[in-house]
Amino acid sequence: MKESEQAACFTIKTPEIFSFTECLWFLDRNYDDCLHQIEAQQLTKAVNAPDSPLLFRLHEENEALCVSILKGRLTIQNELFLKQYIRDYIDLDTPLDAYYRILNNDPRLAYMTETFKGLRMTGLPDLFEALVWSIIGQQINLTFAYRLKRRLVEAYGTKMQHSCGDFYLFPIPEILATATPEDLRPMQFSGNKARYIIGLARLFAEGRLSKEILQHAPNINDRLKLLMDIKGVGIWTANYVLIKSMKEKDCIPYGDAGLINALKQHGIVESRPTQQQIDDFFGRFSGWQSYLVFYLWRSLAVPKY
């Protein structure tokens, strides 16, 4: 192997208040996610980088994240892209101390700063992927949602083969735009999910929606409206996507079954809370509302809560 190829790795210094274990745990959660593999505290994943697809592996060592490239060329441009991708993927750039101070002010939530210490928002930097995934997840349980995603990705995504297994890239809109609802029905997509997803792929393929377009919208309400004008995207999906893909600080996916369960389990709301009741509680967490939603989702996996 040539020296230049041996150098196909780099490190990223980890921030204060960071737990790689917590982040990996959330990414895994015992669900069958077809877009990454987590094993022995290592994450392996394929991404579409500007110069070529990359298969990378991430592990922690000496207060740094080590990124090694298993497949694909680590050009300068690809390295810049991957560095930023990882920073976005596990939200390395947000200092959490202010958030933890607010959590500690609420006796019902203070335990989170220890129990989930260092957990960072796991993002979906690819807007198209975030939208499709949220449509898949509407109104069905997560086990089934991950199964649907796997079928879609294996049928329309790009495979990267490696000695430790096959890794998939999420389907690009241009490919998915050629599918018909009849193609997706046998994979157990409902007719509506199939139509919504294909419509979305066409929107992206025709350049009528992109992350850039959304980023250029002047404010959060314009971004919500741009998203909710899409067939199949309601208030839940729009907020979910702004959290996961756009790092929006104060988004609440109203109606989210998991969120409401978590709020009930913490004694914060009664069943079937109104939007106003949820806003009243979240008001104190301005600047960290999205993060709080994320930590409440995390809490659902704790038996006590």
Added chain:
DNA sequence: AACCAGGCTGCGC
């Protein structure tokens, strides 16, 4: 077998 799941659309008010 009923009720639930990281909802949405279309309708009537």
Added chain:
DNA sequence: GCGCAGCATGGT
């Protein structure tokens, strides 16, 4: 703007 039925599909 708000509430509600109807929908679609597997898990528990």
